[in-house]
Amino acid sequence: MDDEAAAWSDRGLKRSLRALERPEGAQVVHEGETLHNFGSNDYLGLACDPRVVEAGIAVARQYGWGATASPLVVGWHRPHQDLADALARFERAKAAIVFPSGYAALCGTVAALAGSGDAVYSDQLNHASLIDGARLSHSQVRVYPHADPAALAAMLEADRRRFRRRLIVTDGVFSMDGTLAPLGELADLADRFGAMLLVDEAHGTGVYGPDGRGACSACGVAERVPVRVGTLSKSLGSAGGFVAGSRRLIDWLINHARPFIFSTALPPAVAAAAGEALKILEAQPWRRERVVALGERLRVKLRASGRQIGRSGGPIIPVLIGDAAATLTLAERLRQRGFLAPAIRPPSVPEGTSRLRISVSAAHDAAAVDQLADAVSEEQP
Ligand SMILES: Cc1ncc(COP(=O)(O)O)c(C=O)c1O
Numbered sequence: 001m002d003d004e005a006a007a008w009s010d011r012g013l014k015r016s017l018r019a020l021e022r023p024e025g026a027q028v029v030h031e032g033e034t035l036h037n038f039g040s041n042d043y044l045g046l047a048c049d050p051r052v053v054e055a056g057i058a059v060a061r062q063y064g065w066g067a068t069a070s071p072l073v074v075g076w077h078r079p080h081q082d083l084a085d086a087l088a089r090f091e092r093a094k095a096a097i098v099f100p101s102g103y104a105a106l107c108g109t110v111a112a113l114a115g116s117g118d119a120v121y122s123d124q125l126n127h128a129s130l131i132d133g134a135r136l137s138h139s140q141v142r143v144y145p146h147a148d149p150a151a152l153a154a155m156l157e158a159d160r161r162r163f164r165r166r167l168i169v170t171d172g173v174f175s176m177d178g179t180l181a182p183l184g185e186l187a188d189l190a191d192r193f194g195a196m197l198l199v200d201e202a203h204g205t206g207v208y209g210p211d212g213r214g215a216c217s218a219c220g221v222a223e224r225v226p227v228r229v230g231t232l233s234k235s236l237g238s239a240g241g242f243v244a245g246s247r248r249l250i251d252w253l254i255n256h257a258r259p260f261i262f263s264t265a266l267p268p269a270v271a272a273a274a275g276e277a278l279k280i281l282e283a284q285p286w287r288r289e290r291v292v293a294l295g296e297r298l299r300v301k302l303r304a305s306g307r308q309i310g311r312s313g314g315p316i317i318p319v320l321i322g323d324a325a326a327t328l329t330l331a332e333r334l335r336q337r338g339f340l341a342p343a344i345r346p347p348s349v350p351e352g353t354s355r356l357r358i359s360v361s362a363a364h365d366a367a368a369v370d371q372l373a374d375a376v377s378e379e380q381p
Contacts, residue, residue: 012328056276209222238270
């Protein structure tokens with residue numbers, strides 16, 4: 001282990017934890033220094049919203065903190081069901097359920113829907129939770145080139161009649177690139193080949209689509225995507241994951257999704273906080289508009305300075321550097337200038353594509369965004 005750990009470190013890949021304090025809004029304090037936080041997924045600025053916090057506290061007073069058991073035993077409480085109902089309504093789905101995390105929801109849903117004799121078709125840049133779910137499912141895993149419906153079509157064609165069920169899985173918004181999956185084409189392929197389509201809405205919910213319903217809605221295919229999985233931990237500022245779909249799908253998951261069945265339910269207070277955040281998300285579209293506008297503002301400035309930022313849209317902006325050590329150095333220089341902009345390295349991204357992953361929030365002010373743009377533009381590499 002020591003040898004491997006040393007090699008890992010030599011490649012600039014070692015990670016360590018940083019314990020942050022959190023005064024308010026989009027700032028954090030680390031080792032006595034106040035930093036602008038450009039690394040969180042709190043896109044709508046709801047994680048510190050007093051209404052969200054108070055909703056959690058009120059339910060904690062009534063229900064206590066822990067859920068005390070897994071959902072099918074005695075862990076599923078009224079706040080969980082209220083949240084599931086609210087999410088189903090928001091997603092315009094027949095039903096929804098809530099998992100302990102987005103990771104658990106994705107991993108557990110893939111593994112519950114596909115098994116031996118089935119095939120999972122997975123975008124090359126999918127999040128680890130989809131990759132791990134596919135591995136756990138005991139099905140044949142086919143990785144298709146990133147956002148390439150033609151390549152996927154060829155795989156589906158070659159596999160005709162070889163499998164019992166076929167499941168196409170994709171991030172809706174790719175978390176390290178800020179780009180949308182070609183969901184219209186994927187929905188067409190699912191129809192054409194009789195496959196199921198699962199979309200991870202982790203970074204779509206709250207930000208994309210006319211009502212913030214996510215990437216599927218932004219691409220006009222929400223009604224054609226039978227399995228929509230999301231998280232409560234990003235735009236909803238809380239923790240937990242959810243799946244929305246048909247009653248048949250949700251009943252299936254309640255009976256077959258192992259992270260749902262064999263893990264203690266979320267604290268009821270966490271579910272209540274997420275439910276409050278969902279209400280705010282729906283009532284305050286300005287949050288979505290603001291975060292999108294701030295993202296665009298930063299993108300324009302970074303592009304003008306010659307930085308490579310890919311084809312991102314929305315709040316996620318990758319600043320592509322390539323080398324892992326150089327990316328770490330840049331992140332550290334920015335930190336010294338008062339900005340937390342995390343360095344993302346393999347295995348989170350492919351070798352040679354290390355980057356800063358900047359994310360903006362409705363809680364940022366435009367001045368901080370401009371200062372960050374200047375700092376990123378001035379620093380090397
Ligand atoms: C694309 C994507 N899917 C799923 C997840 C998992 O969500 P959670 O953090 O709620 O477990 C994440 C979060 O890190 C993510 O970026």
